[in-house]
Amino acid sequence: MQAIRSILVVIEPDQLEGLALKRAQLIAGVTQSHLHLLVCEKRRDHSAALNDLAQELREEGYSVSTNQAWKDSLHQTIIAEQQAEGCGLIIKQHFPDNPLKKAILTPDDWKLLRFAPCPVLMTKTARPWTGGKILAAVDVGNNDGEHRSLHAGIISHAYDIAGLAKATLHVISAHPSPMLSSADPTFQLSETIEARYREACRTFQAEYGFSDEQLHIEEGPADVLIPRTAQKLDAVVTVIGTVARTGLSGALIGNTAEVVLDTLESDVLVLKPDEIIAHLEELVAQR
16 A cells, blocks of 8 residues: 555545545545546536535645546446546545445446456545554465465555554454355365464464464355454455456456455455456456
8 A cells, every 4th residue: 555656536526525525535644646637427516516625635735636537337437537536546436336226227336346457545534543443354265376366465555544543453364164065075064164364374374373363264165254343343444356257358357355345333344355356457458
């Protein structure tokens, strides 16, 4: 996160100084990142209000640019702007869809998480980050190259947030129950699962230097355990990654990230491995 030079802040037309901007100011205040403010609207002109907001921020010492744009859909507008401006992080306030609408249509925020070729911070709460707890969600049992790369990114970003917010870092890893993993012959016994995970955890702890108090190993599905642990810790930010793909286009779908987005009571930072980001950048370039 320290290397991010420019942040795309999605500004809500009717709430210019919302949660996304507050988080962007906190991050930019430490990293000296440029703030690019975007209003996604094609009907009303918000340029005057955007210019006033940008001027206020400049007077506070921030580097700021603004734009109002619309391209087919909300997530496509945001991603096109991110690519055009070279932003290394998107920050957007999350507004949950009602369950009926979600069952019929894929929510815009899910699409943004799937297709954005950079980290996305979804803001959900006005609680201050300072002095709080940051929860990094990893899958210690998966040790392939893609997951190792993703874990490194998750831990690095979580450390950065903990550093800039003077917060405490915690890590959650969910391991499968015997029922969930019975198809895998190496996972037939709960003792086998436990032993394998403990060994993986020891390796992980040694690599990243976590204490036993910081590392939370739970049995069960990640989409249940991550929100439960975040709530128990009263985490202010949850950092999560995703590697799964879906569809002929190879587009990314982060099932866990999407499912927990509405259930988490913290802000959510979603990361992807470099290879998938490169693939998504190619998809954007083809449009």
